[in-house]
Amino acid sequence: MNIYVFDMDGTLTPARQPMHKDFSSRFLPWLKTKIAYIVAGSNYEKVTEQLPPDVVSSFSGIFSSMGNVYHQKGKEIYRNEIKLDKNMLKALERFRKSTTYPDKLYTNYMELRPGMLNFSVLGRNCPFSEREKYHNWDNIHFERQKISEDMNKNFPNYDFSLGGKISIDIVERGRGKEQIAKYLRNLYPTAKIIFIGDRMQKGGNDYNLAQELRNMENTEVYSVENPNDVLKYLNI
Numbered sequence: 001m002n003i004y005v006f007d008m009d010g011t012l013t014p015a016r017q018p019m020h021k022d023f024s025s026r027f028l029p030w031l032k033t034k035i036a037y038i039v040a041g042s043n044y045e046k047v048t049e050q051l052p053p054d055v056v057s058s059f060s061g062i063f064s065s066m067g068n069v070y071h072q073k074g075k076e077i078y079r080n081e082i083k084l085d086k087n088m089l090k091a092l093e094r095f096r097k098s099t100t101y102p103d104k105l106y107t108n109y110m111e112l113r114p115g116m117l118n119f120s121v122l123g124r125n126c127p128f129s130e131r132e133k134y135h136n137w138d139n140i141h142f143e144r145q146k147i148s149e150d151m152n153k154n155f156p157n158y159d160f161s162l163g164g165k166i167s168i169d170i171v172e173r174g175r176g177k178e179q180i181a182k183y184l185r186n187l188y189p190t191a192k193i194i195f196i197g198d199r200m201q202k203g204g205n206d207y208n209l210a211q212e213l214r215n216m217e218n219t220e221v222y223s224v225e226n227p228n229d230v231l232k233y234l235n236i
């Protein structure tokens with residue numbers, strides 16, 4: 001038996017965008033015959049915003065906020081909280097103040113979710129066009145990567161990783177997506193667990209889960225760049 005686990009943004013949908021209709025029309029019939037889970041960096045509300053209701057209800061379970069909240073058929077099964085270190089928050093404030101990003105910054109630069117904090121120098125409440133602008137700038141200046149590396153070194157009790165296009169996901173070490181590997185292995189002791197995500201490179205928010213699974217028996221991890229790659233991999 002195979003158990004499928006999918007990241008959401010960049011894997012099943014474009015980052016922070018609804019699932020495309022042509023994707024869901026091919027994916028849903030496949031999903032209905034399989035046991036599959038989502039593990040998203042976004043919170044549960046965003047997952048249900050981005051995915052059509054029949055897709056949401058066809059998943060066996062949805063891990064959101066980096067695996068810190070778990071829903072089964074719409075019912076919350078567990079949630080973790082995060083303890084925030086004041087010095088860690090101050091260091092993030094300093095990065096926000098000292099950014100060399102030349103364009104407008106927006107107010108919502110720290111978003112607390114269950115068990116995690118999302119930090120974006122740009123600000124999460126920016127217009128969509130500004131996300132792309134910042135992302136293109138970051139691809140040249142590597143601001144998020146530099147902040148994550150610095151913070152991982154100075155605050156080893158936390159884990160800083162790159163999720164989507166403008167932000168950094170922060171969890172207590174061990175409380176990222178990797179926590180779901182043991183959870184699923186306990187549920188399915190002998191099944192093959194297959195994880196599909198777009199951020200499996202070191203520093204990405206799928207990396208730790210991919211590594212955790214690589215260290216377990218009977219698993220497979222598959223890296224994609226976009227939803228089209230998922231359709232190709234599933235051959236649907």
Ligand code: M1P
Pocket residue numbers: 008009015016040041042043118162163164165166167168169205
């Ligand atoms: O699910 C991937 C990421 O999506 C968003 O990233 P960004 O806003 O940077 O594009 C965030 O919700 C992030 O937490 C999440 O990991």
